[in-house]
Amino acid sequence: MMSSQTAISMENVTKTFGGPGGVTALKDVSFEVADQEFVSILGPSGCGKSTALRIVGGLLEWEKGEVAVVGQSLQGPSDDAGIVFQTANLLPWRNVVDNLLLGVEIHKDYLPAAKEKLPEMLQTLGLQEFEAAYPHELSGGMRQRVAIGQALMRNPRVLLMDEPFGALDALTRDRLNVELLRIWQAEKKTVVLVTHSIAESIFLSDRVLVMSERPGTIVEDIRIDLPRPRDPRATREDPAFGNYLVQLSEIMGVM
Amino acid sequence: MNRDTLQTALFFVLLGLAWEYSVKFFEVRSYILPPLSDIFVEMWDSRALLWQHTLITLNEVLIGFLLAVVLGVAIAAAIFFLPIAKRTLYPTVIGLQSVPKIGLAPIIIVWFGYGVLSKVVMAFLFAFFPIVIATLGGLSTTPEHLIEHFQALRASRWTTFWKLRVPSALPNFVDGCKVAMPMAVIGAIVGEFVGSNDGLGNLILLATGSSNSSLTFASLFAVTGLSLFLFFLIELLGRFVWWRSR
Numbered sequence A: 001m002m003s004s005q006t007a008i009s010m011e012n013v014t015k016t017f018g019g020p021g022g023v024t025a026l027k028d029v030s031f032e033v034a035d036q037e038f039v040s041i042l043g044p045s046g047c048g049k050s051t052a053l054r055i056v057g058g059l060l061e062w063e064k065g066e067v068a069v070v071g072q073s074l075q076g077p078s079d080d081a082g083i084v085f086q087t088a089n090l091l092p093w094r095n096v097v098d099n100l101l102l103g104v105e106i107h108k109d110y111l112p113a114a115k116e117k118l119p120e121m122l123q124t125l126g127l128q129e130f131e132a133a134y135p136h137e138l139s140g141g142m143r144q145r146v147a148i149g150q151a152l153m154r155n156p157r158v159l160l161m162d163e164p165f166g167a168l169d170a171l172t173r174d175r176l177n178v179e180l181l182r183i184w185q186a187e188k189k190t191v192v193l194v195t196h197s198i199a200e201s202i203f204l205s206d207r208v209l210v211m212s213e214r215p216g217t218i219v220e221d222i223r224i225d226l227p228r229p230r231d232p233r234a235t236r237e238d239p240a241f242g243n244y245l246v247q248l249s250e251i252m253g254v255m
Numbered sequence B: 001m002n003r004d005t006l007q008t009a010l011f012f013v014l015l016g017l018a019w020e021y022s023v024k025f026f027e028v029r030s031y032i033l034p035p036l037s038d039i040f041v042e043m044w045d046s047r048a049l050l051w052q053h054t055l056i057t058l059n060e061v062l063i064g065f066l067l068a069v070v071l072g073v074a075i076a077a078a079i080f081f082l083p084i085a086k087r088t089l090y091p092t093v094i095g096l097q098s099v100p101k102i103g104l105a106p107i108i109i110v111w112f113g114y115g116v117l118s119k120v121v122m123a124f125l126f127a128f129f130p131i132v133i134a135t136l137g138g139l140s141t142t143p144e145h146l147i148e149h150f151q152a153l154r155a156s157r158w159t160t161f162w163k164l165r166v167p168s169a170l171p172n173f174v175d176g177c178k179v180a181m182p183m184a185v186i187g188a189i190v191g192e193f194v195g196s197n198d199g200l201g202n203l204i205l206l207a208t209g210s211s212n213s214s215l216t217f218a219s220l221f222a223v224t225g226l227s228l229f230l231f232f233l234i235e236l237l238g239r240f241v242w243w244r245s246r
Helices: A049-056 A096-100 A102-106 A111-125 A140-153 A170-187 A198-204 A239-252 B003-025 B036-045 B047-081 B083-098 B101-112 B116-140 B144-152 B157-194 B200-209 B213-238
Strands: A006-017 A023-034 A038-042 A064-069 A081-084 A158-162 A190-195 A207-211 A218-223
Touching: A006 A049, A006 A190, A023 A049, A023 A064, A023 A190, A023 A207, A023 A218, A038 A049, A038 A198, A049 A064, A049 A158, A049 A190, A081 A140, A096 A102, A096 A111, A096 A140, A102 A111, A102 A140, A102 B157, A111 A140, A111 A170, A140 A158, A140 A170, A170 A198, A190 A198, A198 A239, A207 A239, A218 A239, B003 B036, B036 B047, B036 B213, B047 B083, B047 B116, B047 B157, B047 B200, B047 B213, B083 B116, B101 B116, B101 B157, B116 B157, B144 B157, B157 B200, B157 B213, B200 B213
Parallel strands: A038 A190, A038 A207, A081 A158, A158 A190
Antiparallel strands: A006 A023, A006 A064, A207 A218
């Protein structure tokens, strides 16, 4: 799975909100994510993990340090990264297909080529019968799948996800986790996922980065050596899964 | 007809009957309050006259309203996007709104004459403010997470405006139009009261002056009908903005 190429690198990044003397959200955060690697950032709420993701996504400025995406030093949102937020960012006046095409449209990419990709994308997302449906006609899980699809449509190298399943019920969340892994394997993306669910981070990731409470900093970098493809049952029944769970829970101070 | 509409219809029929017979029972003189039937007869007899004046008022209202939409939206957008407009235009608009517009009517007649133009200006003045406020509200209620999403997609300000801000402001704008349209009718009627040769407001004055209360009420019904028609026209057009209720 690993390739020697680095997809994302963050070096000694510090971020303060509210000017000098404000709240330090991140302090000397450094990490690297290899090409096609699946990395989770795990931490308590308010630890700055979303801030870190937004910096990589080019949505926030930072004071100190270096950030690069696919070898390029970051200047605002990168074409190589697609972002999925906790709230599915769909436009209520656009149906599924038009929401999927939003990014393509905004970047004025070649539209016929994108449209050719649609049937396959709808199938990947499991939304074949919903192409003409509007967001209010979809369930929360389906909306989030459309949001993921929109990010994938422009074929970015990197997928940044900010608690994409945080607002969903446990059952839907588990199912979407499996689908996310399938999509990740099929599309060969680099994924950085921010989550506060320990089990989710273990189930999905190659590596889990644990962040401390504010000021956020990476305190642990744990490699998850569980066989792939992962299976909701077999993976969770693997004794190693239980060990990771205990280990991470101890680090997080919930055990 | 379902049960709900039946109840509504029955209520108004009863109200009409109460009007008709209480006027007769208490022997109210007809120049004070004519029986409802007299008003209907008058409406039928004077239908050509009423129609003619309705069209004149309709014309004034529509032009004034459309002007209010065009200028109102432009000024709301300017206030929203240009800090200098927020510091200058916005207080001006608020100030103008606080001037009682009925008090302005005489001077508007002096400035714009007895004809259509002064009524258009009055309709405009009445309709303008609700449209500015509603549009301004609509523009500022664009969800923050969608704005961030457009930022992540590297959308230009122009794209964000057309593809995000405008559609998300439309529901508020439609609501503003619903308030503004009956206001425009009031504006035109006030203008006709203060100085005019025709229009439904003029007809109301003429009828009242000659103690023809049936015609006064017939004209009032025509104004009410006009106002309701225009309101439902907006309502109908507003259905194109179907995500309003989502």
